[in-house]
Amino acid sequence: MTSGPKQSGQQHWEEMAATxxxxxxxxxxxxxxxxxxQSILRDWTGGRHFASSLKTDLFDEAVGEGLFGWLSAVSDRVEGIDVSSGIVAQAAQRxxxxxxxxxxxxxxxxHPTDSFDLIVSNSTLDHFEGKQDLPVALSELSRTLRPGGVLFVTLDNPRNPVVFLRNRLTRPWMGSSTxxxxxxxxxxxxxxxxxxLTACGLQVERTGYLMHVPRLLFLHACRLVSADSWAGSALxxxxxxxxxxxxxxTRCWTGHFSAVLARKPIR
Ligand SMILES: C[S@@+](CC[C@H](N)C(=O)[O-])C[C@H]1O[C@@H](n2cnc3c(N)ncnc32)[C@H](O)[C@@H]1O
Structure with a gap:
């Protein structure tokens, strides 16, 4: 098992997985x-096929279909990691x-240097306690990317007023809250x-924002309808x-996530 520099972070995700x-x-x-x-990845990677891909957390695959279906359609080999053994186990079972x-x-x-042709990191790197951890993770992902390979990263967009306020109201040391x-x-x-990413030696190819829906409102509306119902489809x-x-x-304020696609140059 590979443990993180701050055990409490891992412990939090283990508790989430259990309860x-x-x-x-x-x-x-x-x-x-x-x-x-999937839609932004399809668009930004332009139908390319990958020998080996990595997803940097398995939350989406533990709670639903996640991106595994798309990743396995475009990659010969798909690996997923997560700091939580519980989340890993639930994703593997699904x-x-x-x-x-x-x-x-x-x-x-x-993971050796130059391992992956595609790395998908959707909102994994915005969950660290230490400010210095995010650049450390970006540099690890750049190292494990093969020359010619691409890294897709999303992070919570701090220019979105809801994210801005939430980050002011819930400080890292408070952990989770309502x-x-x-x-x-x-x-x-x-x-x-x-x-x-440029400082890590990657070339930024695409940048943008995604998830412009008023998130809190629709997240709660989604709780009220079943996926197979007419109301679920309409929602x-x-x-x-x-x-x-x-x-x-206004996209820089309405997007919940910022997204970047960056390529590792061929040496
Ligand atoms: C709240 S989820 C969000 C990610 C999800 N892909 C999404 O877009 O909603 C955060 C995930 O990152 C994992 N995680 C947190 N810290 C991590 C780390 N240092 N290394 C790998 N995974 C980590 C957690 O266990 C959890 O599965």
Missing amino acids: GLTDLSIPVWRRFCDELH HPGLIVRQADVRRLTD LTPYFMGHTLPLAELSRR LRTMHACEWGNCLP
């Missing part, structure tokens, strides 16, 4: 998150073809994320329609 995941498995919301991420490993994304000691069911850590604005369509917010100049 809290059922409450977070909201089928309509999960389907929306999965479809949204997705028998997924290669899983308990590991800390800040310290990929079992505003967030789980631990929220430090994040970076899009420009700073791009700058850090899903409405949430996808909100992504038109990405065409507006």
Whole structure:
């Protein structure tokens, strides 16, 4: 087992896996998150096929379909890591073809340099206690990316007023609260994320914002409907329609996540 520099972070996710995941498995919301991420990944990676891919946490795969279906369609080999053994176990049970490993994304000691052609890190790196951990994780992901490979990273967008307020009201040392069911850590604005990736030797190819739907409102609405119902389908369509917010100049404030696709140059 690879343990993280701060054991309390891992302990929090182990407790979440043991007690809290059922409450977070909201089928309509999960389907929306999965479809949204697949859509931007499909668009940004442009139909490319990958020999080996890595997903940096297995939360989505533990509570729903996650991105495994898309990743396995575009990659010969798909590996997923998570710091929590409970989340790893639940993801492995749902997705028998997924290669899983308990590991800390800040310290990929079992992963050699130049291992992956695609790395997908959707909102894993914004859950760390220490401010210095995010750049450390970016540098680990850059190291394990093969030359020519691409890294897709999303982080909570601190320019979104809801994220801004939540991060002010729930400090890292407070852990989870009624505003967030789980631990929220430090994040970076899009420009700073791009700058850090460039400093790691990667070339930033695409940047943007995603999830423009008013998140808290729709997250709760999703609890009230079943995924297979007419209301569930209508809600899903409405949430996808909100992504038109990405065409507006206000996108840097409405997007819940900032996203970057960066390539490791061929030496
Ligand atoms: C709240 S989930 C959110 C991520 C999810 N992909 C999403 O988009 O909603 C955070 C996940 O990151 C995992 N995690 C937290 N710290 C980690 C670390 N240092 N290394 C790997 N996984 C970590 C947690 O166990 C959890 O599964």
